[in-house]
Amino acid sequence: MASGTQKKGPQGGKGGKKSAVSAARASVVTKKGPPWALIAGITAIVLLAGGVFSYAYFQVSAAQKFIASDDNKDPSEAINGVVKVAYASGQHVQATQRVAYDQSPPFGGPHDGVWADCTGIVYPAPVRNENMVHTLEHGTVWIAYNPDKVQGAELDKLKSKVEGTAYMVMSPYPGLDRPISLQSWGHQLKLDSAEDERIDQFIKSLRANNYQNPEPGGRCDSNQTGFDPANPPPFVAEKPGADAVGMDGKNPGASTAPSASAPASTPAPASTPAAPTTSAAAPSQ
Numbered sequence: 001m002a003s004g005t006q007k008k009g010p011q012g013g014k015g016g017k018k019s020a021v022s023a024a025r026a027s028v029v030t031k032k033g034p035p036w037a038l039i040a041g042i043t044a045i046v047l048l049a050g051g052v053f054s055y056a057y058f059q060v061s062a063a064q065k066f067i068a069s070d071d072n073k074d075p076s077e078a079i080n081g082v083v084k085v086a087y088a089s090g091q092h093v094q095a096t097q098r099v100a101y102d103q104s105p106p107f108g109g110p111h112d113g114v115w116a117d118c119t120g121i122v123y124p125a126p127v128r129n130e131n132m133v134h135t136l137e138h139g140t141v142w143i144a145y146n147p148d149k150v151q152g153a154e155l156d157k158l159k160s161k162v163e164g165t166a167y168m169v170m171s172p173y174p175g176l177d178r179p180i181s182l183q184s185w186g187h188q189l190k191l192d193s194a195e196d197e198r199i200d201q202f203i204k205s206l207r208a209n210n211y212q213n214p215e216p217g218g219r220c221d222s223n224q225t226g227f228d229p230a231n232p233p234p235f236v237a238e239k240p241g242a243d244a245v246g247m248d249g250k251n252p253g254a255s256t257a258p259s260a261s262a263p264a265s266t267p268a269p270a271s272t273p274a275a276p277t278t279s280a281a282a283p284s285q
Helices: 013-030 036-065 129-137 151-158 199-204
Strands: 120-122 143-144 166-174 180-184 185-192
Touching: 129 143, 129 166, 143 151, 143 199, 151 199, 185 199
Parallel strands: 120 166, 143 166
Antiparallel strands: 143 180, 180 185
């Protein structure tokens, strides 16, 4: 009987082994799960982008919240603690007269015919109320502070919000019942700290606000007005006497005729807007 080679089955030999290995590999590839790492990476990117967008949106919305507009004429209504009082405007008194103000510091009512310089000045000494109130009528924010309670870094922080900025003025106010008091015409906010975010909100809401101030854009400079920023009329701490002008603009305790010792009255300087400068232009509304 002739010898011959034995026939190998389909699984025998090298060819069969290779086929089995390939099949096993194909089975492993087929059974692979979802690419979780890739999915997690994409999800993280989407969430990050959404967070950035949301943050930017809320930042813009917060900034717009305190900007006056036709649809938001008094943004200070969103500031907790602001006191509002309606006052008649345009009531002037003479340089020798005092007003019996209903608030301390005052933030509206009769006032001197000459305004204090409000071109971003920080007065080192207290200034007469009647001159300071006139600045509010033109759109100024007046920061008053108790010199016994606000000093050092806090005082410097307040100064930085005023110096060189038109329609801003600051002065010490002896006996103030809170460390800090902000005044705009018909608006007041008293605070305890220069770090309070409401200071910036108040300034942004009411400084040069065309809707809340009787004479928005009125002059703030003291050029030829008779007011000397280097030597302003001093603050008087004593309570006004019976001859003081009332909040209605009337003088209940004295004759309407000027006293013999009083100087002849002169017309108040015009409250027309001053020509804007680069560093002192009022903010757009």
